[in-house]
Amino acid sequence: MKVQGNVVLPAGREQVWDLLTNPAKLAKLLPGCEKLEPDGPDRYKVAIKFALAAFSGKYSGSVELSEKLPPESLRMVLEGKGMPGFMRGEGRIQLADKKGKTELRYEGEAQVGGMIAAVGQRMIDVAARRIIQQFFDSAAAQLRSS
Amino acid sequence: MATATKFIGKPLKRKEDPRLIQGIAHYVDDLVLAGMLHAGFVRSPHAHAVVKSIDSTKAQSAPGVVGVFTAEDFRGQIGIVPCAAQLPDLKGAPRPVLATGRVRFVGEAVAVVVASDRYALRDAMDLVEVDYEPLTPVVDPEKAISKNAPVLHEPSADNVSFRWELEGGDVKRAFKQADKVIRQRILNQRLVPMAMEPRGVLAEYKRGEKTLTVWSSTQIPHLLKTQLAAMLGTPEHSVRVITPEVGGGFGSKLNVYPEEAIVAHLAMRLGHPVKWMESRRENFVCTIHGRDQIADVEAAVSKDGTLLGTKWRIIADLGAYYQLLTPLVPTLTGLMLAGSYKVPAIKIEIIGALTNKMATDAYRGAGRPEATYYVERLMDLIAAELKMDPAEIRRKNFPLPKEFPYTTPTGVAYDSANYQRSLDIALKKSGYAKLRKEQAALRKQGRYLGIGVSTYVEICAMGPSSAMPAGGWESATVRVEPTGKVTILTGASPHGQGQETSFAQMGAEVLGLTPDDVNVVHGDTGAVPYGIGTFGSRGTAVGGTAAYMSLVKLRDKLAKIVGHLTGEDPKNFVFGGGSISSKSSANKSISLGEAIGAAYTAKTLPQGMEPGLEATTFFEPTNFTFPFGAHVCVVEIDAETGGVRLLKYVAVDDCGNVLNPLLVEGQVHGGIVQSVGQAMFEEAVYDEHGQLITGELMDYAIPRADAMPWMETHRTVTPSPVNPLGVKGVGEAGTIGATPAIINAVVDALAPFGVRHVDMPVKRERIWKLMRRKAAPKRAPRAAAKAKPKKKSKSAARRRTSRRAR
Numbered sequence: 001m002k003v004q005g006n007v008v009l010p011a012g013r014e015q016v017w018d019l020l021t022n023p024a025k026l027a028k029l030l031p032g033c034e035k036l037e038p039d040g041p042d043r044y045k046v047a048i049k050f051a052l053a054a055f056s057g058k059y060s061g062s063v064e065l066s067e068k069l070p071p072e073s074l075r076m077v078l079e080g081k082g083m084p085g086f087m088r089g090e091g092r093i094q095l096a097d098k099k100g101k102t103e104l105r106y107e108g109e110a111q112v113g114g115m116i117a118a119v120g121q122r123m124i125d126v127a128a129r130r131i132i133q134q135f136f137d138s139a140a141a142q143l144r145s146s
Numbered sequence: 147m148a149t150a151t152k153f154i155g156k157p158l159k160r161k162e163d164p165r166l167i168q169g170i171a172h173y174v175d176d177l178v179l180a181g182m183l184h185a186g187f188v189r190s191p192h193a194h195a196v197v198k199s200i201d202s203t204k205a206q207s208a209p210g211v212v213g214v215f216t217a218e219d220f221r222g223q224i225g226i227v228p229c230a231a232q233l234p235d236l237k238g239a240p241r242p243v244l245a246t247g248r249v250r251f252v253g254e255a256v257a258v259v260v261a262s263d264r265y266a267l268r269d270a271m272d273l274v275e276v277d278y279e280p281l282t283p284v285v286d287p288e289k290a291i292s293k294n295a296p297v298l299h300e301p302s303a304d305n306v307s308f309r310w311e312l313e314g315g316d317v318k319r320a321f322k323q324a325d326k327v328i329r330q331r332i333l334n335q336r337l338v339p340m341a342m343e344p345r346g347v348l349a350e351y352k353r354g355e356k357t358l359t360v361w362s363s364t365q366i367p368h369l370l371k372t373q374l375a376a377m378l379g380t381p382e383h384s385v386r387v388i389t390p391e392v393g394g395g396f397g398s399k400l401n402v403y404p405e406e407a408i409v410a411h412l413a414m415r416l417g418h419p420v421k422w423m424e425s426r427r428e429n430f431v432c433t434i435h436g437r438d439q440i441a442d443v444e445a446a447v448s449k450d451g452t453l454l455g456t457k458w459r460i461i462a463d464l465g466a467y468y469q470l471l472t473p474l475v476p477t478l479t480g481l482m483l484a485g486s487y488k489v490p491a492i493k494i495e496i497i498g499a500l501t502n503k504m505a506t507d508a509y510r511g512a513g514r515p516e517a518t519y520y521v522e523r524l525m526d527l528i529a530a531e532l533k534m535d536p537a538e539i540r541r542k543n544f545p546l547p548k549e550f551p552y553t554t555p556t557g558v559a560y561d562s563a564n565y566q567r568s569l570d571i572a573l574k575k576s577g578y579a580k581l582r583k584e585q586a587a588l589r590k591q592g593r594y595l596g597i598g599v600s601t602y603v604e605i606c607a608m609g610p611s612s613a614m615p616a617g618g619w620e621s622a623t624v625r626v627e628p629t630g631k632v633t634i635l636t637g638a639s640p641h642g643q644g645q646e647t648s649f650a651q652m653g654a655e656v657l658g659l660t661p662d663d664v665n666v667v668h669g670d671t672g673a674v675p676y677g678i679g680t681f682g683s684r685g686t687a688v689g690g691t692a693a694y695m696s697l698v699k700l701r702d703k704l705a706k707i708v709g710h711l712t713g714e715d716p717k718n719f720v721f722g723g724g725s726i727s728s729k730s731s732a733n734k735s736i737s738l739g740e741a742i743g744a745a746y747t748a749k750t751l752p753q754g755m756e757p758g759l760e761a762t763t764f765f766e767p768t769n770f771t772f773p774f775g776a777h778v779c780v781v782e783i784d785a786e787t788g789g790v791r792l793l794k795y796v797a798v799d800d801c802g803n804v805l806n807p808l809l810v811e812g813q814v815h816g817g818i819v820q821s822v823g824q825a826m827f828e829e830a831v832y833d834e835h836g837q838l839i840t841g842e843l844m845d846y847a848i849p850r851a852d853a854m855p856w857m858e859t860h861r862t863v864t865p866s867p868v869n870p871l872g873v874k875g876v877g878e879a880g881t882i883g884a885t886p887a888i889i890n891a892v893v894d895a896l897a898p899f900g901v902r903h904v905d906m907p908v909k910r911e912r913i914w915k916l917m918r919r920k921a922a923p924k925r926a927p928r929a930a931a932k933a934k935p936k937k938k939s940k941s942a943a944r945r946r947t948s949r950r951a952r
Contacts, residue, residue, distance in 0.1 A: 058272060083272040085191040111835060114191020114252060115427060118841020 003091065003128055004107040007136045011143040013095045016102045017071035019139055020093065026063070028142065030078075031134040042066065048080055054120035055127055057084040071095055076108075085114025089128075104136070150722040153651040153661060157808040161647045161661070171391040174346035174363050179419040182348070183212055185409055186267045186422070188257040188274045189432065190249035193283035193502040193836020194296070197247055197276060200257055205273040210266025212416060214274060215408075216257045217244040224407050225377040229468035230615035233308045233477070239299045239500055241467035243377075243404035249278070250298055250466035251504050252838055253431025258408055260420060283836035287440065287463040287499035298466060298500045307464055307498030310477050314555025315491030320455025324446035328527050333905045334516045336438035336463065336830040337823075338846055339509045343393025344424035345433055347406045349413035359386045359672075360410050365395040366402075366679035367639050369616060371671045373402045374410055389669035392641030396820070397508035398433050399641070400681040401470045430841045435830055436509020438463040439476065441520045446491075451532050451539045455491035456524070458483055460516075464498045465505035471512075472505050473498050474615065478513025478605070484554035485521030486565050486603040486774055487543040492555045502836040508681065510820055511881040514604045522600045522886030523903065526893060530902055536599045536890065537573055541566060544601075551867075560603060560772040561874075562864045568798045569601050571860055572776035576796040581780060589898060594783040595793075596895025600887035603774040606875040607866075608682030609767035619766040620684065621675040622692035624653070624700055626759035628746045630724075630739050632657060632664040634696075637677015638689030639669045643877060644812070645685055648805040649693050656697040657704075658721030658738060675762055683773070683875030686805060691869040692765035699761035704741045710752040711736065711744060771866040771874035775799035777818075777887040783895045788914030790826060790892055792855040797883065799859070802866040802874035810876050814859050817880015822849045824881070825888035826907050 009016050019025045023044055027036035035047040042065040049058050061080030068074045073094045080087050091108020110128050112120070120127065165171040190197075202214035220243060227241040245256045257274050261267035284290045284298060290305040298305055321327065348361040358380060364370050367387040375382035392399065405422050412420045424433065440461045446454040462476035480494045529539040544565040545552045552560045573579075578597065585595040609618030621637035632653050636645065646666040653664035667673055677689070701721060708726045709716035712734040719735075720727050726741055728734035744750055748757035780794035797814055804810050827847035831840045840846040865872030885906070892908050893901060901916050 060275075081191070113193075113835065113837050114189075115841070117191075117833070117835075117837035117839055118252070118430060119427060119845075121839040121841075121845055 001110050001124060001128065003089070003110055003132065005132070006103055006105040008098055009102045009104055009136070009140055009143055011102060012100065013071040013097060013102050015143060015146070016095055016104065016139075019142060020074065021065060021068070025142065029135050029138045030063070031131050036063065042068070046080070052127055052130070053123055055084060055116055057082045059087070085112060085116035087112045087116065150658060150720050151655065153655040154805055156651060156806065158647055158651055158661060158806055159808065160644045161650060162644060166391070173343055173391045173393060174348055174361050174421070175423050177348050177361055177390065179348070179350055182419040182421055183260050183262060183416065184264050184267045184422070185258055185260050185412060185420050186271050187255040187405065187428070188259065188271055188276065189428070190245065190252060190254045190256055190278070192249055192278050192280050193252050193285070194281040195249050195278040196281060197245055197249060197256055198279050199277045201275040202257060204275070205259055205270045208266070208270040208273055210262040211270045212260040212262065214257060214259050215412070217242060217246040220244060220408070220411065223379070224411050227404055227467065228373045228377070228402050228470060229472060230470050231468065231473040232615060233310065233473055236308045236473055237299065237302045237306065239307065239467050241404070243408050251502050252836060253428065253504060254466070255404060255432070258412070260412060260416065283502040285501055285503070285832055285834055285836050287461050287501055290499045290501045291461070291497060298502065305500040307500050308473055310480060310496040312480055312494045312556055313492070314557065315455065317455050317457060317491040317493040320491040321446045323448070324454055325449040326447050326531060328445045328447065328524070328531050330443055330524065330527055330903055332441045332443065332520050332523055332903070334437045334439045334441065334519060335824070335828075335906055336506065337436040337509060337828050338430055338830050339396045339398035339434065339436055340848060341394030341396055341398055344426060344429040345399065345403065345405065346421070346423040347409045348419060348421040349410040350419040351414040351417065353417060357384045357386065358410060358414060359388065360406065361388045361390055362406055363392050363399055364389055365392070365400045365639055365641060365681055367669050367671050368637065368677050369679060370402055370406065374407060377407045378411055378414070386670070386672040388672070389639055389641070395641050396510040397436065397512055397681060400508050400679065401434060426843070427841060430846070431504060431838055434469050434507035434509070435465065435504050436506060437516060437824070438506050439479065439516050441516070443520060443524055445524055445528060447528050447532070449532065451528065451534050451542050453487055453489045453543050456483065456489055458492070458494045460494070460496045462496060462498050463501055463503065463506060465501060465503040467505050469505040469507045471615070472507050475506065475508055475513045479516040481556050481558050482514050482517035482603070482605055483521060484556055484558070485518065486563070486601050487521070488545050489555060494556070503832055510817065511604075511878040512682065514878065515882045515885055518600070518602045518604065518882045519886045519889070522602065522890065526890045527902060530897070537569060537578065540599065540601050541569060558605065559769060561769060561866050561868055563603065563772065563774045563800070564862065564864055565601055565603070565774060568774060568776040568800055568862050571862065572599070572778045572796055572798040575798070575858060575860055576778035576780070576794065578778065592785060594785060594895040594898065596781045596783065596891040596893070598779040598781070598887045598889065598891025598894055599776070600883050600890060601774070601776045602883040603772050604879060604882045605770045605772055606683035606878060607687030607767060607771040607869070608684040609688050610769060611766060613770070617678055618688070619678065619764050620689040620692045621677045621762065621764045622689065622696050623675050623760060623762040624693065624696035626657070626700055626742055628742060630659070630663065630742055632659065634664060634666045634693050635674040636666060636668045636689050636693055637675055638680045638685045639677070640680050640685055643680060643685050644806065644809040645690070648686060648809055649690060651805055652690065652694055653697055656694070656701050656721070658723060658725070683877035685877070687771055687866070687869055687871070687873045687875045688765060688767055690805065690873060691767070691871050692763045694871055695763040695765055696761040699763065700759055703755070703759065703761070704738070704745070706752055706755065707744050708736055708741050711750060767868050769868045771802065771868055773799065773801045773874040773876060773879055775879060775883050777883045779884070779887040779891040781888070781891040781895055783892065783913060785917060788910040788912070788917060790908050790913060792822065792853065792888070795855050796858045797860070797880070798862060799876065799879050799883070800862045800864050800874070801876035801879060802864060803872040804861070804863070805873065810861070811859050813876045814880045815857055817878060817882070818857055818884040819849055819854060820881050821884030821888060822853060824906055825885050826853065829907050
């Protein structure tokens with residue numbers, strides 16, 4: 001499944017960049033993230049708990065950042081697995097100035113497997129969009145409050 | 147003076163139903179044993195992956211957990227999942243009970259957790275951490291058998307499980323002589339059998355007695371017992387398999403599954419009874435699937451519609467491993483590709499493809515619905531091409547009644563039939579001629595009625611042994627108890643077929659009792675003689691015959707006893723109303739009870755006669771049986787939505803003699819409903835990653851009552867010559883005859899749109915698109931001046947359609 005879109009965040013590029021690459025801040029952006037701890041350079045172990053229909057359950061996995069070009073672009077790979085199955089998202093994030101704010105564009109691919117794929121097929125698009133939406137809503141909220 | 151009471155052929159209500167309807171029947175999940183533990187399986191979310199590691203430490207220490215086991219723990223202790231198929235050059239695809247190092251389909255078990263209750267079990271299963279390294283999945287069966295596809299089972303060089311070829315008659319000549327050659331690719335989608343009760347198994351090992359009892363929701367208790375003994379290395383005489391009530395099988399429980407062996411092993415290993423119940427979600431991914439073939443056919447025909455020859459290439463998607471009969475099912479398709487027609491020449495190539503999916507295996511009809519669907523679609527394609535009536539082209543190619551037994555070029559000898567008669571009745575009862583007129587009138591109003599005909603023949607009553615992997619006979623013991631009650635122990639294992647009723651009718655008639663005097667016992671290897679099981683529409687034709695023969699043995703024995711007591715000729719007795727009466731003299735008659743008493747007290751028996759009243763028969767049929775019939779389906783398609791509505795269904799089936807017409811009708815109804823499922827709703831879809839994306843009943847649609855029209859059923863009776871009852875079998879007829887009737891009706895409705903074929907299931911979206919490929923035909927007649935060029939463009943459109951339909 002392909003995911004792409006853009007969002008305008010209420011801060012400059014440096015601030016947005018810091019938000020995405022600072023583990024303590026990133027942890028707050030990931031919906032349901034219960035734990036995020038370093039696991040090598042630009043790599044973090046995560047524990048996520050979702051309560052979303054067929055996707056509900058605990059997942060353990062990793063977030064990996066690569067191809068970092070501060071404060072312009074980076075690649076993010078998110079992997080999680082748990083009893084309901086596995087999910088994997090991989091995408092590129094690009095930042096551009098927009099009148100003192102930052103336009104963030106993302107483009108990538110998401111894959112799910114196991115029970116999530118079997119019973120959650122109808123909801124995958126919606127669920128992915130909702131998770132992404134939550135991510136950016138939290139990002140905007142954090143930027144506004146800082 | 148008593149006369150024999152007829153029970154055979156009477157529409158008696160099922161003896162089984164009161165307990166089922168009241169919810170007081172016992173299924174595996176209803177059974178609770180003291181100290182019983184619960185097992186649950188951790189399954190792969192990947193279609194193809196290396197299992198790098200399994201960490202069960204957290205799960206092991208979770209509350210209530212008794213143990214977590216992986217393949218390593220079972221090494222050398224549980225054998226591989228058995229496959230009974232023997233085909234030349236069949237490639238190995240051995241399935242260990244738990245994945246060893248590599249998983250090959252989503253849902254393959256990698257670990258089993260045992261806990262004290264289901265809640266603790268479910269929580270602990272979350273804690274088993276499995277690390278996978280995904281491999282490229284092989285999903286498309288055509289790509290799977292290509293050279294560059296990743297190989298599922300090394301050291302095999304490719305994913306071709308087998309190539310099965312069959313040729314009869316002069317195919318080359320047929321195609322040389324042909325006026326027309328008709329080609330089509332026809333798909334037969336993957337289905338989930340969807341028994342209402344999922345699988346389940348409970349096992350108990352008594353350490354003192356060293357006996358293992360396994361309760362399983364299975365169609366084959368005896369074969370399961372033998373296979374479990376072999377898989378577990380346990381002496382077979384200490385294994386007992388019991389099938390409590392079975393909530394539907396349809397072939398999905400004609401198998402030996404890893405869970406059965408593992409649960410039995412764990413019961414022995416842990417010294418506690420262990421139970422596993424399959425969830426509906428598991429049932430989708432790890433109970434066998436059905437169908438899944440791609441057929442390419444070419445037919446050589448002469449202008450007048452005479453079939454000269456057919457060529458077939460069929461790719462069967464077998465999934466990742468072989469279950470009990472996986473590779474055999476497509477070969478049954480091959481054997482039946484002549485259909486109910488005289489085809490002088492046939493050439494068949496069937497290729498089994500291994501893919502990263504659940505195994506396919508026998509699903510109601512097992513290979514024959516596929517064959518019938520292809521052949522019946524083909525007949526309609528030929529009729530459309532030659533502008534002949536679909537009923538006419540069929541009639542033209544039927545063998546005549548006097549030509550039976552009729553041997554096809556595939557080497558199958560059809561026992562007895564009158565195909566013309568069933569077609570005539572189906573046409574008459576459905577009002578075929580009138581329907582055609584109505585169709586023409588409605589088309590002018592922009593309404594699209596479709597009339598579909600299917601004339602099928604199937605192969606069933608699975609026997610004889612020479613053609614079966616594990617014996618084609620069936621057994622029965624009949625015991626007349628000293629009080630005059632009768633017990634029939636059948637080796638077949640009915641699970642919805644109603645044989646507790648129909649066998650009781652037989653017992654009552656043969657011995658002159660009532661059906662309430664006769665009890666039918668089945669599904670307990672500790673009680674009934676070794677048997678083969680219930681599948682392939684064999685329960686009555688083979689199992690029933692064994693019971694009948696045992697009943698006759700006892701009737702003859704009783705007659706001899708009474709003859710000895712009264713001096714009457716034993717051939718001169720009538721059994722009925724609880725007495726054994728002489729046809730000639732009233733004072734040479736005695737009550738049945740007196741005769742039975744004589745057999746048991748054994749004081750006045752004829753010289754050399756054994757006491758008691760028990761007889762066992764192992765019946766071996768001389769051939770399969772070949773039920774047949776004609777179905778007519780009428781649909782209307784909504785031009786706005788593409789929705790297909792079934793308006794009328796007329797089925798004329800011939801299953802030979804009938805023990806209980808209610809049971810036969812029930813079987814036909816159920817079969818037609820499952821055909822409606824395949825034709826209109828059901829489809830098990832794997833995505834390109836090998837994920838089953840139709841894994842619940844929200845996405846995998848099955849037919850509901852509102853989809854069904856009134857089903858009109860009729861019968862003709864052509865007794866089978868291969869068993870003394872003259873019965874043929876009817877368990878699968880519905881799924882064999884109905885699917886093509888429905889699709890033929892749909893294609894017929896779409897004819898004005900230049901459609902010549904549509905693949906199943908005929909969902910609205912698919913039909914709607916087909917109706918928009920070509921502008922809807924005008925309702926009012928157009929000027930005749932442009933008739934010629936218009937005709938040309940119509941045939942061009944038809945060619946386009948046919949290409950796209952591929």
